[in-house]
Amino acid sequence: MAVAKKIDIPFISMSHWINKNSVGIDLTQIAFVNWNAGGTSSVAGLFTGTFTRTRSDINSEWINELIVKYGLNKQDGLDMRKTDDDFRFNSTFGYRQDTFSNWYFSAKFNFRTQFTDGYKYPDTKNPISKTFAPAYTFLGAGADYFNKEKKFDVYISPLTLKNTLVLDQTLADKGAFGMVKATYDAEGNKLTSGEKSRTEVGILVTNYYKKEVWKNITWENRLSLYTDYINNFGNIDVDWKMQLDLIVNQHVKANIGSQLIYDDDVKNIEKIDGVQVVSGAKVQLKQSLGIGMVYNF
Template structure:
């Protein structure tokens, strides 16, 4: 009898037990389905200027900004869970001047959403936002007393509402009629000063401490956020983020604003330039100014920060 490949295959099926054959199939075709989508991005921006016999004068300086963005998104059926961690830390060193901090941020955003069908762009959502910083901040050139520290302040938003998410337009909007805002000032000295809106310490007429300032403050109000991120031109990406919050009890209608705008210009896979702005207004944050060597607390003001950098970026 002539042995053919067909006959060999038939004998193989008959000889191997059924359970073993199933094991072979299971090991050769693994289940690789995952509903998690991950993206990590780290970068280093830097700038430097140096002078040698420069007739019009100038100070040598160097700046660096280390940043990272880490995404963990879960999508399955009508359930979506988006998680984002953003970190930044920047410093600047000028000739004959101490090292100074230029940027410092830790931001954690998490949004859980559920929709009734696969067509709708509207989700029932719950959102958590947390913001703080790594190290102390100062009203330079005074570096004796910090005006902010890690977890002083820290802001926690937790609420429920509705989210509109359009993947094609890369547009996201969230509205929550019930959001709790917690402000933390875990440094007791700053809390005693009533920094960042917490209740300050009380003293008697002789200046003796009666009660320490509270290290937290809780509010309940309305939160509206909006994000749009898209390629507006070839290799030019715009990221717009806006957050608006007002408290029901304390001065309703007085809106806290946090608006971030960033423009990324991609040179190649590893080199990028970016321009960023951040506008903040919070009625609870009092401005501080150095006058004749003394820190003077003034009223709330619009805060504005602008960043321009070019550096290395790696995504994995």
């Protein structure tokens, strides 16, 4: 009698989900001992994390992305200071009618806030920002041109709801981040509290592009443009981030990054004669250079 042989059939996952995770840490340190030219010893660290969940089908694409950053710096004679603080969640769902087109009918949700208090150093007694103060959400629908092979994405939404939250009452009373500030009588007694939220409806245009410009050097571009229909239409809020990744090997890389932000609702805070004074909105710029370890899984 013949004996049936056992055949092992490999398991093939039928899931449409693709998971990508990346965490890294950049460290910078400089120390001086009897250094005649002078200088200040310091150490700085930056943690970054990107977690992506993508569900792909023949005619649909759902991309979820969580981006976190947090950096600290310590110099001799100074307290620990924050250098970077970012928490972002992006979710985009798109549907196309056929496989010949790169245009999708899309819905997009974005959320952004920070982890800890922010200060106008050296003043560490009066925070100028906190967790959920501010927090921004964007929710809208529109058209999305998505080319997966070229890693190029342009999203256009003629109807986007933008909500700004300032859940700290002290900051809300000051009218921070475009809130309606508190009102006071002649003796300084508060009559009405500052509002903690503000809602706008406008146009949102975003762009994402990633390309290997040279061998082991990758350029990544993220641009967001928004203008409100009712309040100062044509006054555009800009959030533009660029980064060059220089890959040494699988776990070591260097990066050069920059970010430009302009938001007319975010007023510049200056200190005049020891008093914080709110002036007009200004272009915000941030530049970074780091070398560190990265782990992809």
